[in-house]
Amino acid sequence: MKHVSPDFHQARVVVVGDLMLDRFYFGKTKRISPEAPVPVVNVERLEDIPGGAANVAMNIASLGANCRLSGITGQDEAAAVLQQRLLSVGVDCLFHQSPDYPTIIKSRVISAHQQLLRLDFETPFAADVWQGMQSLSKSLLADARVLVLSDYQKGTLAEPQYWIQQAHQQGMTVLVDPKGNDFGKYRGADVITPNMAEFEAVVGAVHSEAELVEKARQLLAEFDIKALLITRSEHGMTLISDGEAEFHLPAIAKEVADVTGAGDTVIATLASALAAGQTLEQSVTLANVAASIVVSKLGTATVSAPELNSEFARHQGDHNSDHSFAGAVTVEQLKIAVEQAKKRGEKVVFTNGCFDILHAGHVSYLHQARAQGDRLVVAINTDESVTKLKGPGRPINPAERRKIVLAGLADVDWVTCFEGDTPEDLLREIKPDVLVKGGDYDKKGVVGWEIVEGYGGEVKVMGLVDNCSTTAIVNKINQK
Template identity: 50%
Template sequence: MSRSTSRPFPDFSRARILVAGDLMLDRYWTGQTERISPEAPVPVVHVDHIEDRPGGAANVALNLSALGCQVMIMGVTGADEAADSLEARLRAAAIDTRLHRRADVPTITKLRVMSHHQQLIRLDFEAPLTPLADDPLPGRLATALREVDLLVLSDYAKGTLAHPEPLIASARAQGKRVLIDPKGRDYARYRGATLLTPNRAELEAVVGHCTQDLVLLERAQRLRQELELDALLVTLGERGLLLLRPDCAPLQLPTRAREVFDVTGAGDTVIATLAAALGAGIELTEACALANCAAGLVVGKLGTATVSQHELATAYHGVAWHGLLDPAALLEAVATARARNERIVMTNGCFDILHEGHVAYLQQAKQLGDRLIVAVNDDDSVRRLKGAERPINPLAQRMAVLAGLASVDWVCPFRDDTPEALICEVKPDVLVKGGDYRPEEIAGAACVRANGGEVRTLDLLPGRSTTRIIGALRGR
C-alpha cells in the first residue's frame, strides 16, 4: 500500500546545536577598478564597501541560525578587533557565543579584495594555534553538551581541533551525535563520530586517488568501517552527495545547483543543514536531501553565505512531486524521493487512447510503491512501432491525460523504440508491464534486477485495447 508523502517542512527551531572548531573572520573590501597602478601592473581598487562575515566554524553556526536553530558556538580567537567584530556578528544572529580569547595569537582573518564580483586577491592573517597544556575547551564543551542535542565539529586544520578525541568521547558518553567536517590525512582521530562530511579531494587524500567510482565507493566504505562511523557523507561537487551507511545501499543525490557562482562555504552549509535536520528529528536520508538542496542554493551566492529556512523550504518543495518531467528533472525527483525512503514504480507505453484498461492497470501499479513513473513513447517511436497512422493523439496530449490521473506521479517521454536507457538510469524499485509480456521481453528488466529491484507483470482487463477502440471507430 502506498504511504502518504505529504510531510510538513522540518521545524528547525526544535534543534539545539553546539558548534566547536576553528573560528575565522571573512572580511570583504569591495570597489570599482578603472585603472592600473603606475607603481606595478596591478589594478587599483577604489574601496567603497567593507563587510565582515563570520567564517570557518562560525559560518556553520551562522548557517544554523539562518535556519532557525538554537545555536551555541565555542572556539578560540585572538584578543583583538577582529574578535570583537566576529563576536558582535554572531551575537546579532542570536548565537550563544562562548569564545576563548588568547592574547598570544591573532583572530584568523581572511581578507578578500573584490571588484566586479571577482576576487582579485586574498590576504590571510593567522598564526599557528598551538594547543595549550591546560586547554579549557574539552571541559567547557563537556559542560555545554548538557544544553544541546547534537555536536558539530568544524575542523579547518588551524589547531582548535588538533585533538578531537576527548570532545567526541564526551559527546558520545552523553548520548549526543557528533558530526564532523574533517581536514588533514589523520582521520583516525575522528574514530567513533556519528558522521563525517569530507569532499572527494579530502577523502582521496586519506584513501588514495580513485580512478573509478567503484574504487572510491569500496575505499570509502572501508574507511567508514575502520573509523566505526554510523555514516560517511562525501560531497562530490557538481555530482552531488554520496551517503554510505552500514547494511544499506549507497545513496547518491545529484546536485541541485542551477548555477555555480562561488563554492566558498558550501561545505559549511551542508553540515549545518544536516545537523539542523537531524536535530529536528528528520531521518538521515531526508536530512541529506535537504543538505543537498541547501548546497545547491548557497553556491549561487557570492562569498561565505547562508540559506534561510524560507529559501530552503521553497527550493525543496520546488521539486516536481507530480506532473510532466524531462529525463533530467525526473532523475532529480527520483533521487529526492529515495532520500525520503519512497519506493519507485515505473512502467511505460504509448497510451494513445487512454481507456478503462489503462486506468485499472496504472492503479494496480501505484499500489506497488509510493511513486509511479509512466514513460511514454514520443510520436516518432509510436509510428515506428504502430504504423504511419499512429499515434491518434500527439505526445503532449497523451502525457497531459496521464498526468491527470490520481495514480500517476510523473510522466516522462522517451525517443527510442524502448525505454531501456531511461529505465537503466532511473533504476526503479519495481518495473511493471502488462500481463501480455513475458519477463524476458520487458525492456530494462536486466538493469532493474541487477540493481536489486523486481520486475512484475499485471493482468489486463480482457477486451480493452487501443487497437480495438480504433478498429471500432473505423467500423472494422
C-alpha cells in the same frame, strides 16, 4: 519522502571548530596601477562575515535553531567583531581567547563580482592551545542534541577524540566536517561529511559508483563511523550508512555564483534537522536543497528556514517519491535511480533530444511524455553531437545549461547526457518501460524502438505543437 518542515526552534546544536573572520573589500576598478601591472580598486564598502566554524553557526542560527559556538580567537578587534556579528543573530559564544595568537582573518578584494585577491592573516596554533577550551566543555555541551566539529586544520581540533567522547557521554550525535588525509582521528563519529576530493585523499581515486560505495563502507568499518555523507559538487550527494542501502541525491541544477561556504551550509542544515528530530535521510535531503540555494548566492552566505521550505516545495512534487530527487544526474546515478523507481513499481518513461532552446512545443511534448508513466527521464545530446546534427553554431546553449533548464520543469524527474550520436546504449542500460518520441512518423522511425520492444517495453509517438521550432527561432533572431 513526505516532507514535514522541521521545528528548528526546538533544535539545540553545539559547534566547535576553527573560527575566522571573512573580510570583504568591495569597490570599482577603472585603471591599472602605475606602480605595477595590477588593478587599482577604489574601495567603497567593507563587510565582515563570520567564517569557518563561525559560518556553520551562522547557518544554524539562520535556520532558527539554537546554537552554541566555541573556538580559539585572539584578544583583538577581529575577535570583538566576530563575537558581535554572532551575538546579533543569537549565537551563544564561548570563545577561548588567547593573548598569544591573532584571530584568523581572510581578506578578499572584490570588484564587479570578481575576486581579485585574497590575503590570509593567521599564525598556526601550538598543539596544546586547544586545551584551554576544556574548562568550557561542560557548559558548552549541556542540553544539546548534536555536536558539529568543523575542522579547517588550524589547530582548534587538534584532539577531536576529546570532543567526540565528551559528546557521546552526553548522548549527543556527533557530525564532523573533516580535513586532512587521516579520518582515524574522527573515530567513533556518527556522521562525517567529506567532499569528493577529501574522500579520495583518504581512500584513493574512485572510478565508479560501486567503487565509491565499497570504499566508503570500508572506511566506516575501519574507523567505527556510522555514516559518511560525501558531497560531490555537480554529482550531488551520496550517503553511506552502516547496515543501510546507499542513498544518492543528484544535484539540484542551478547556475552557480559561488561555492564559498557550501560545505558549512550542508553540515549546518544536517545538524539542525537532526536536532529537530528528522531522520538522517530527511536531513540529508534538506541539506542537498540548502546547498543548491547557497551556491546561487555570492560570497559567504546562509539559508533561512522559509527559503529552505520554499525551495524544497518547488522541487518536491507528488510524483517524487522517497529515494530519488529531481535533477541532473550522471548515467551511473540514473541507473541507480531508475532501478529504485522500478522496485517501487513506478513506470519509467524515456525521451531524448537536443533541447537547445526550450520553447512551448518542448514543454507541451514533455508534459505529454510525463503522462505516459510515473517518472520521466530526458536524455540530451552532447554539444559535439548537436553540432553534428544541427551544424556549426549549434548548440546555442551548452549541455550543462540545457540540463539546468530541463531540470527546472515540473514534469521532468531526471536529466542526463548520453555519449554518441544515439541513446541506444543508454536504453540498453536502464531499460525504460516506455520510449517516447515526438513527430509525425511511425514508431519504427524512433531510434531504439527495437531495443525497447525487444525487452517488452512500449514505444509511443507524441504529437508536436505546430509552428514551434528551435531552428526557426534561431533563424528569426539572425534576421534581426
